[in-house]
Amino acid sequence: MKKHKIILDTDPGIDDAVAITAAINSDLIDTKLITSVSGNVDVDKTTNNVLKLLTFFDKNIEIAKGAEQPLIRHPVFASKVHGESGMDGYDFVNVNENLLSDHSAVHAMIHLLEKEDDLTIVCLGPLTNIASLLIAKPSIKEKIKNLVIMGGAIGRGNLGIYTEFNFGVDPEAARIIFESGLDISLFPIEVGVKARIFGTDIDKIKTYNQTGHMLYNLLSHYRSGSFDKGLNMYDLLTIAYLEDQKLFTMEEARVDIETQGEFTSGASLIDFTNNTPNAKIASDIDVERFTEWFKNAIKRCR
Ligand code: RIB
Numbered sequence: 001m002k003k004h005k006i007i008l009d010t011d012p013g014i015d016d017a018v019a020i021t022a023a024i025n026s027d028l029i030d031t032k033l034i035t036s037v038s039g040n041v042d043v044d045k046t047t048n049n050v051l052k053l054l055t056f057f058d059k060n061i062e063i064a065k066g067a068e069q070p071l072i073r074h075p076v077f078a079s080k081v082h083g084e085s086g087m088d089g090y091d092f093v094n095v096n097e098n099l100l101s102d103h104s105a106v107h108a109m110i111h112l113l114e115k116e117d118d119l120t121i122v123c124l125g126p127l128t129n130i131a132s133l134l135i136a137k138p139s140i141k142e143k144i145k146n147l148v149i150m151g152g153a154i155g156r157g158n159l160g161i162y163t164e165f166n167f168g169v170d171p172e173a174a175r176i177i178f179e180s181g182l183d184i185s186l187f188p189i190e191v192g193v194k195a196r197i198f199g200t201d202i203d204k205i206k207t208y209n210q211t212g213h214m215l216y217n218l219l220s221h222y223r224s225g226s227f228d229k230g231l232n233m234y235d236l237l238t239i240a241y242l243e244d245q246k247l248f249t250m251e252e253a254r255v256d257i258e259t260q261g262e263f264t265s266g267a268s269l270i271d272f273t274n275n276t277p278n279a280k281i282a283s284d285i286d287v288e289r290f291t292e293w294f295k296n297a298i299k300r301c302r
């Protein structure tokens with residue numbers, strides 16, 4: 001089966017760490033480049049967190065450091081959820097700095113997109129890098145196969161009343177992406193909450209292997225839910241989708257991003273009745289099959 005070739009744009013972030021783990025150890029995904037962005041924590045920390053994971057798995061994948069802050073706004077961090085480092089809970093012994101590209105994230109993405117076809121960009125954080133890519137080289141759009149994005153909310157948000165974190169940190173970037181005309185599959189917070197993983201399953205992965213032990217320790221420090229109520233696996237859904245689209249119900253919708261609202265900036269207005277859709281929205285998930293997929297994804301790691 002042909003592998004999905006991806007660029008992974010990320011702000012680890014503990015749920016990002018689970019998604020990165022599944023992606024770089026997948027038989028169905030070829031991760032060509034990882035780009036870091038300011039989001040859950042600052043970009044020095046998110047970059048270092050990607051390096052920790054690549055070193056832990058001994059994966060020789062290029063990582064390019066991205067935006068230090070949103071396009072025009074001040075950064076907003078979520079260290080309350082992910083810890084000061086962005087990946088609290090596990091002591092990663094060393095970091096292979098040689099994997100860090102000399103190029104910026106935008107430069108590295110342009111270089112790769114010009115060289116390779118059929119690339120999917122998986123977006124796990126604020127969309128600053130992707131918007132910057134389209135601003136820097138508008139013609140590069142023709143080389144992007146599609147975007148698979150974790151973000152937005154059909155209803156209530158998790159940063160503001162109607163605002164999800166990734167879109168709320170950089171509303172202007174999100175607006176550029178949804179007005180770009182690119183093929184977008186979107187995974188809003190509602191489906192992430194449905195796909196939450198409970199303590200009983202997290203206790204199991206601890207016993208599988210070194211990866212399960214590492215993720216168990218990270219998830220023990222992740223504050224987006226709890227072991228009893230379930231931990232929200234937002235970012236992981238994008239990787240599950242690439243491996244098995246049948247896990248999801250996808251519905252076309254028009255997504256518009258509010259950038260002017262005093263209380264609503266970053267809100268995603270997702271209209272399933274609109275006849276000019278610009279995205280496919282994951283509106284439901286087969287939770288039982290997803291949970292089994294999650295456990296198998298960990299089992300295949302080191
Ligand atoms: O709202 C959830 C999203 O914001 C996830 O990507 C999480 O990692 C944070 O970036």
Ligand code: CA
Pocket residue numbers: 010011012013015016039040124125235
């Ligand atoms: Ca993220």
